[in-house]
Amino acid sequence: MMILLEKIQNSKSVGYFYTPENYPGPGMIEIDTKTGEVEIVELSAYDKKDDYPYFANKARGIVKRLWDSGEMPDKKFVAYG
Numbered sequence: 153m154m155i156l157l158e159k160i161q162n163s164k165s166v167g168y169f170y171t172p173e174n175y176p177g178p179g180m181i182e183i184d185t186k187t188g189e190v191e192i193v194e195l196s197a198y199d200k201k202d203d204y205p206y207f208a209n210k211a212r213g214i215v216k217r218l219w220d221s222g223e224m225p226d227k228k229f230v231a232y233g
Contacts, residue, residue, distance in 0.1 A: 155211055157181075157218075157228040165193075168228075170211035172198045179208050181215045190216045 157168040160180070167182035167190075177197025183190050192208045199205050214230055 153233065154229065154231040155207060155214065157211065157214065157230070159224065159226045161226075167193070168211070168215050170196060170207065170215075172196055172207035172211075179211065181208070181211050183215065183219050188216075188219060190219065 154173060156171045156174070158171070158178075160167050160169060160182075165180075165182050166185050167180060169178040169180055171178040175196065175198040177200075179192065179196030179199060180194040181190060182193045190212050192205060192212055195205055195208050199208050214228070218224055218228070
């Protein structure tokens with residue numbers, strides 16, 4: 153399984169679009185920069201199709217780890233099994 157994270161650009165939001173399994177229709181994860189809280193703003197089409205936020209929760213955890221480490225790359229590909 154895989155998730156592609158792409159940093160939100162040209163916006164007041166801090167966070168990432170996440171695309172599971174190269175499936176069209178990314179979701180969005182945002183970070184509250186004051187508290188460090190990470191929330192799911194929009195489910196991906198894949199998560200909506202399955203009616204379960206599996207990839208959204210995975211993406212939220214990855215983004216939280218990135219924020220906590222201070223590493224916020226423009227793109228991040230994560231594969232896991």
